[in-house]
Amino acid sequence: MFTKEIEIRVRYAETDQMGFVYYGNYATYFEVARVESLRALGMSYKELEKSGIMLPVLEYNCKYLKPAKYDDLLTIKTTIKSIPTARIFFDYEVFNENKELLTIASTTLVFVQAFNKRPCVAPEQFLEQLRKYFHQNQ
Amino acid sequence: MFTKEIEIRVRYAETDQMGFVYYGNYATYFEVARVESLRALGMSYKELEKSGIMLPVLEYNCKYLKPAKYDDLLTIKTTIKSIPTARIFFDYEVFNENKELLTIASTTLVFVQAFNKRPCVAPEQFLEQLRKYFHQNQ
C-alpha cells in the first residue's frame, strides 16, 4: 500500500456563497493529490503525457462529511491499495487543521495510448517503484 | 418520476489540455441541471436559500464514458426517482449532439436549516408540485 500526504490551502475562488468549498472543486484537489503521489513515485504526469500516455478519469466518487472553509490548510491523504494494470485506483481523505475528516473520495483512471486512445499497461519503471511500497507493507 | 432536460454549451474555460472537458467541471453542469429542475418544479434555489433553507451536496458519483469537447451543445437529463424527505436524489445523464451518452452521475443532497445546519423536510409546496409528476407516471 502506498500513501502520500499533501497540503492544499483553500483559495477564495474555491468557496461559494454558502461559505464553504464548492462541491465541484474537490476534484481539482484530488488531481493535485494524485499527481504529487505519482511524482513521489518517480513519475511526472507531464512527462507521461509527453511520452504518449494519458491518464483520463473513468470514475469519481465523493462523500462530503463536513465542509472545508476559506483559508483552511487541508491535508489530502492519497492511497494506492493495489498494483495497477491498465486501471489505477486512488483513494483520498481530506482533513482540516483540526484533523477532522471532511471528505472521502475515490477515482478510477486508465492508462491510455494517446495515438489510438486504447488502454495500455502502466509504465514498468513506475510499477517497479510502486511495488517497493507494497513489499514494505506486506 | 420527474425528468427535465437542459442544454449547456461547453466553454473553453472548461476544457483542459487533453482537449476535453475537465473531469471536475461536470459537477457545475449538474448543479445547473438540478437548479433548473427545481425551477421547473416551481422552486427557485435562490429563494430557498433566502427562506433559510440550504441544500448542500452529501454525495456525488460520476462515470465518464466518453469525453465532452469544446463547443459541444450538451443535453443534461436530470431525473428525480423518488419523493424526497430530508434527502433528495438526482440522477443525471449527459449527451452530446450525436445523442451519445457521455457521462452518468448521481448526487445526494440534504435540506438543511441555515440557522442550525440541521436536516429538515423539503418545502411542502415543492413536494406538492413534485407529487404531480409521480402520479402522472404511476
Next chain:
Amino acid sequence: MFTKEIEIRVRYAETDQMGFVYYGNYATYFEVARVESLRALGMSYKELEKSGIMLPVLEYNCKYLKPAKYDDLLTIKTTIKSIPTARIFFDYEVFNENKELLTIASTTLVFVQAFNKRPCVAPEQFLEQLRKYFHQNQ
C-alpha cells in the same frame, strides 16, 4: 460597429463566500460573449482552431462597478469598434436584470497560426461579414 448581446445565468460555482460572482469568473463570461459574437458573424471559434488558427488573449482589463449575484440573469453586451487586422479588440458591458451596469471590460486578442505561433490576418470571410456591420452603422 458590431454589437451582440447574450444572456448568462450566474452559477452557484461562480459565486464566492462574499456572496458575489468571484472577480476571476467574469473572464469566462467574456469568453462566451465573444465566441457568440464570432458565431453571429458566421465564424465558429471551434472551426477556426480546426483550420489552424488560434485566438489567444493578449490583454484583459476589467472594472467592477457593482457585484453580480447568484442566479442573476446577466446580459453581456459585446462591441467590436474597429475592423481587426491581426489583433481584434472586444469591449464588454455586463448588466443585471434591473439594467444596472455591473462590469466594464475589454480584451485584445491576436489571430495566430497554430503551427508557428505567428500572428496572421483575420480570415477574409469573417472580415467580409464584419464589414457589413460597419457599413450599416456609418
Next chain:
Amino acid sequence: MFTKEIEIRVRYAETDQMGFVYYGNYATYFEVARVESLRALGMSYKELEKSGIMLPVLEYNCKYLKPAKYDDLLTIKTTIKSIPTARIFFDYEVFNENKELLTIASTTLVFVQAFNKRPCVAPEQFLEQLRKYFHQNQ
C-alpha cells in the same frame, strides 16, 4: 516598497485545450499572491473578513506575454508600491522556472465595512507593518 514572492504549481484543471493556462485563471493566482502578501505583513484576510472588513476588487488589468503551461512551477512576485488609504494597489509579475516573464498584472482593491459596504481605511496594525518596508527601502 513591499515585495513578496510565492510559488504556484499549475494544475491540470487550470489548462485549456490550447495547452496553456486559461487566461481567466490568473486572477486566482493573483488572489493567492496578494493574500500571502497580506499574511507576510501580519494580516490574515480570513481574520480581516471576520472583523467585519472586506476587500473586494475594483479593477484588474492583465497582460499575457508568454503562456504558462501545465505543471510549471510559477513564481508570482507581488509589489505594493504605495501606502494604502481606503484603496490598495497590487502589482504582479509571473515568471516560469526559466525566469521568463509570462504575465504582468495589477489590481485595485478597496477596504469596505461589511455592514454598510462603505469604504474605510486599512487597519492601523497592517499599515504599521507595511510602513516598515517603506522606511527600509527609502
